[in-house]
Amino acid sequence: MSYDLAVWHGEQPSDEAGAVFDELYDRYFDSEDVIIEPSPHIEAYVEALVERYPDDVAGSPWASPPVIDEASGPIVYLLMSYSRAEEVSEYAAALAREHGLVCYDPQAETLRV
Template sequence: MTYDLAVWDGEQPLDEEAGALFDELSERYLESDDTPTEPSPRIEAYVNALVERYPEDAPGSPWASPPVMDEAAGPIVYLLMSYRRAEEVSEYAAALAREHGLVCYDPQGETLRD
């Protein structure tokens, strides 16, 4: 069981607009073979900072599908966390997104994360 978050580079949407924007970014960058798969510099810096705090190869790693950078493309990254550490890691991931000026969205709750 996983807990997922999406983090992307862009203007902060209204909560009611975030789901549609997530769907659009996901379809365009994460599900398409027609777009570049390299993460943007801001997303790459974010993921690097995140895995510095929570290493992918450490015992008890919270990541459900490492390497995390493989889940990043263009301006978006989709984070899959082990449910047992989801509360701790998702709180940090959301705070780190804020520090990096990125949007953090919870697709399960269909809401923005602060």
């Protein structure tokens, strides 16, 4: 079981964050035709995230390492082990704010601010 967060580069939605997430997910993850490299903003975010929580060591909190493989264009979909979700998701959301990114919790269907 995993706990998921979506982090993207773009305008902070005032409402309908779920619709924005759905559109980004469909565009960047459901299309098997084209592989899209992560944007520089997302790449920098993932690098900072795995610096704190490495994805290549035993006991990694990531359910689907390497984390950068879960990034496409302006979005990364983070899958973390449920046992470490509280700790890692809090850091991931705070780091997203520091990087000027949007952090969305698809389980709760709400922005993490």
